[in-house]
Amino acid sequence: MADIQSAPTGSLSPVSSQDAVSSTAVGSAVSNSHPTSNVTVPIADTALSWEIQNNIYGDSLPIIPSASSVQGGKILYLLKIKITLKQVSGGNLVVGKAVSIRSNRSGDAVSLSSSISAADGTILITLKSRNAGDLRLSVENSDISAVPLAIRLKDAWYEGTFLITGYNVCNESDFGGDMTDAHGLGDQHRYNFLYGASGVIMQGTGQALNGRYVRFVSMSTTWHLNSHGHRDHIQDPAQVTFAYTDSVQGAFGPVTENHSIAVDGNVILPRAHVNIDGVGDRYADDRGSAIVGRHIDNFLGAGASVVQTWLHGGVNGTQRRVKYIG
Known part of the structure; x- marks a missing residue:
């Protein structure tokens, strides 16, 4: 999954209460008028x-x-x-x-x-x-x-604010390359979508042209390095296995665009429901190695277009207050 980050820029559930109701009497009283059977009753x-x-x-x-x-x-x-x-x-x-x-x-x-x-x-x-x-x-x-x-x-405000960023998975429509066999899928997909350094192997999951999600399963090969020493594609595609999956899987369950967030589980409970000011209700379905402390990563969906929409939406990189709902 790809993180989108930038430098930071600059329906409540009420708590019920009751007021005290007190007697206007002061001192003590007796239970009856018989002198030998009076019981003193203290009054606050x-x-x-x-x-x-x-x-x-x-x-x-x-x-x-x-x-x-x-x-x-x-x-x-x-x-x-x-x-x-x-x-x-x-x-x-x-x-x-x-x-x-x-x-x-x-x-x-x-x-x-x-x-x-x-x-x-x-x-x-x-x-x-x-x-x-x-x-x-x-x-x-x-x-x-x-x-x-x-x-x-029940509901409560987190003290202070959280840095809000976004992340996505890749979409086959954003990649070039010849159609090639995908071991485990039984069909063909664009080479760079499957085997490139920004494709399914690197991100873990991607959305294919047929609308289905492809999940990286395993590989017994290594990366080819370009002239700068950076990964660019897999050495032997025949040693890589994929599988179709019904959804993108987060650390705590399936993730859905504009519904799921990645959090630090020491700060926000896994699977917790929160409301982010100016963003809306979100659910802590995922975590990430770069999501530490007061940082929330909003899952955007698949492809480059969702990233561009997010980056122009005025939320990425900002600090927002967050309410815990349960």
């Missing part, structure tokens, strides 16, 4: 409210930190939440109060920016998790009233 005097903070892209989706990597087939979600403490009676801000927050899931990590509330009655919380799905944050303090915060971890 502090109310807590939650507010999920907007990320760098202006919405409330979690962020996948740039410094994180895929572990155990999971990404790392990071979500910032602000809590505010107020007195139930009077609504005054509560300063210097310690708060304990927990998730109902054991795999989630919840850290607080401060052990006590600041002058504005707030504390910033950071939720980190590698587990998608539903969770609830709740307050462990018995003297603080708060409705648990419901969160669904």
Whole structure:
């Protein structure tokens, strides 16, 4: 497969939240009027409210930190939440109060920016998790009233941007040379398409004139070198075998033009669904030795014409934000 690269140029799934609902009573109450059977019932005097903070892209989706990597087939979600403490009676801000927050899931990590509330009655919380799905944050303090915060971890923005490039496979219509036998196919194709240095043997797969894909299987010969010492064609075509295939095969499954991308599996999960800003929805069906880190290679299809269209489309070589969908 051929990479097209150049120097860089310059429907969200919402996270749900609930605000705290608190009683307006303060202090304690008794269960009945009989002096010998009263039971004191404590009532919280502090109310807590939650507010999920907007990320760098202006919405409330979690962020996948740039410094994180895929572990155990999971990404790392990071979500910032602000809590505010107020007195139930009077609504005054509560300063210097310690708060304990927990998730109902054991795999989630919840850290607080401060052990006590600041002058504005707030504390910033950071939720980190590698587990998608539903969770609830709740307050462990018995003297603080708060409705648990419901969160669904699914979509998330990758922090920072990705370099976007494109790659293609060869098309027989772009090659010259005499028609020659193709061992394993049972028919003939243009010599340079099969045996040339930019043909099927080098790229792994190519699209023939009949519309079918040809896959290189094996060879027991070597390359002929031109006067500059570069490969130009195979020494003995009789020692090369091909096969027809239904599609171009990527590292993680079949690849389809303007649907599949090659990624670094340490950054984007294999087979993950992502949305690239200005490009659209794509699926991580492939990887490549040159695709390292925050780099996405968009599969363009077969032939030189798709490359030219891509190069004039204003996307190749640019940095784009990427959203993880699942």
